[in-house]
Amino acid sequence: MTDTALFSPSSINFISIAIVLTIAASMLQGFLRGGSGSARHFVAMLVEAGIALLSLLAAWKCVGWISPAIQTWLKGLDLQVPSVEISALKQMYYTVMTSLRDFPLLRFGVLFLIGYVVIKQVLNLVVDYLLGRWLAERYAMTKRRNSFLSSVSGGLIGSFAGFARALMLIAMLFIYVSLFPHSLVTPYIESSTMYQKGAKEVISPFTGDFIAEKAPVFTRAVEQEFSNILQRKYEVLDAKIPGNIADAAKEITVNAKTDEEKAKLLYSWVGTRVKYDWNKVKLYEEQRIWKEQTPEDTFNTKEGVCIDYARLYAQMARAIGLDVKVVTGLGYDGQGGYGPHAWNEVYLEETNRWVPLDATWVASGANWFNPPNFDQTHVRDV
Template sequence: MTDMTWFQATSINLISIVIVLLFAGSIIQGFRRGGSGSAKHLISMLVEAGVAVISMFIAWKGVQLLSPLIQTWLKAQNLQIPSADIGILKQTYYTAITSIRDFPLLRFGVLFLLGYMIVKQLLNLLVYPLIGTWLAERYTSQERRKSILSSVSGGAIGSVAGFARALMLIAVLFIYVTLFPHSSVTTYIESSQMYQKGAKEVIAPFTGDFITEKVPVFTRAVEDEFTNILQRKYEVLDAKIPGNIADAAKEVTASGTTDEEKAKLLYSWVGSRVKYDWDKVKLYEEKRIWKEQTPEDTFNTREGVCIDYSRLYAQMARSIGLDVKVVTGLGYDGQGSYGPHAWNEVYLKETNRWVPLDSTWVASGGNWFNPPNFDQTHVKDA
């Protein structure tokens, strides 16, 4: 029985318990601090929340202005991935810089995070000294003296803070439920009566259709861009195309007149010339030792696994001017389940579209160059 199954089998919902503990803990803190201490704490919480909201707003507006300017500046640098062997630090640098230049969501996210931290730090330097002075004058040592009335008022103020904290937790859970409606965790969250009450009566009316309609769309866009960033890693890693690979690609595609014909010729050649390396798989499964190899290693030894097939195909395709991607994800194993896999996508200018292909599966028979329902046997990483 999995942990989640065990939780679902119990009559007590942990989500409800956490929400209650947040609320109760804040009340207890309020009693201990007293009225003045709780008021100070609540004011500090409100000020911190206000500073965070203002910082996000300023950062958001600032990035909207800066993002296109920075993209233009980076493009003007004409940064080219060197076609030579480079170390891990340079690989990371070129992957990061070219990804920030070419992928708008990543660029916006990086700039927003930096902007938010800078603006928030500046606002803290301006606001907190003033707030500290005001609180020191407002709540004197005499007012902080403990009494029953002070404890009761502190508990009341603590209940307000507890309500806010519980509501923040419910909001985070609400977003998770919206993004992953079919998850077993979602089923468990929604079984909490405390969550249902907060989500249905407070969060849902406040957000309207924004989260349910906009957030999933944004998430899919992030997933697509993340896939492209993973692809950029292999573009940087395999930027240097050895002469023997380029010569072989040119020879293999000599009879092709269109992008599709050339892409198919390479697909057949790689799939029929490279032998699947079961020893490499066994070494990793039994001893967790991964034998890293370059496309040139695969070309010379004529052995490799799916990622090696895909990287070799990508290098050969790029050497003759095709635009190609290395795609990672899950592949159907023919026995009812999926396992880690890699394949390619190639751009065909004649039809203005990207098409998938899997040269690793050529030996297994069948057509794996843009067949119908390719996505039913291949699931991209997200």
């Protein structure tokens, strides 16, 4: 009962093409400038590449210093998500601000991107002021002859600038994927080989064993942060719990004594009352129309797909004081493969642990509340 894939990337990925073209365009620009016969152009190109690399290094150092201060400042703000209906703009505000506060990799990426742009602009202004007159005089007095060597040198210098620009493009894509992990564009971005591995493959020859040693640790950190950011999105989106959902959750669990009993009762109720909406899946498969619905829509219609089951369960659990997560990833399809899926994790205070559950699969007749081999049929999103 996994959901049909919402996006099937084609063999041609335009994200990879954009990254390659970013580097290629800078190399071509350097090649043409190097062979243009102008000493002024050549020196300007050399300075531009130097500024780009210096800006990257300076931004990296500055972010390490300013990131803790930004986190402290954000912690001092009142960022408690209100339990009332809020506009889409406010939802985005709370998602962005609390994510920057709580997730260090995302905060680093945003600050690094901003720092690079600011530092580069400042350095450009300084260099223009200091070298502008000299370059103008040099341009009037000296002309370089076209040469193959100058063209190749220009292309090499341009490649450094292009690499810096490609890194900035990847950083912007990372920020988008982090903030909007469930959008239709995100799977396409993540399917780009250049986005996933390009930087590592380019940097690796120059960094020796550093990447090989640090990459696995960094990858695990990114995976965890992606999961947490996605959870934050649903926490904000579904912060307001409608009265009818809250009343139903309290009635269902009125006789339960422990968190586990409450969680199991809600798991059983959602799994047996909500019917899987195959028409919703068919509508998207055939017409590419995604019928977005709120947990209240699911509660009222008693129909939905796995993400709708998970969001409704999360709201009902929160209504009675349980700590719960919406988890996305891949679920076993019963035919030897895996497809996009969503489920929940709930915290049981009496045992001090998080346990998984899948209300969508209740209809299968098996127990999907913390079974022994849950992770063999459910793979969390990266």
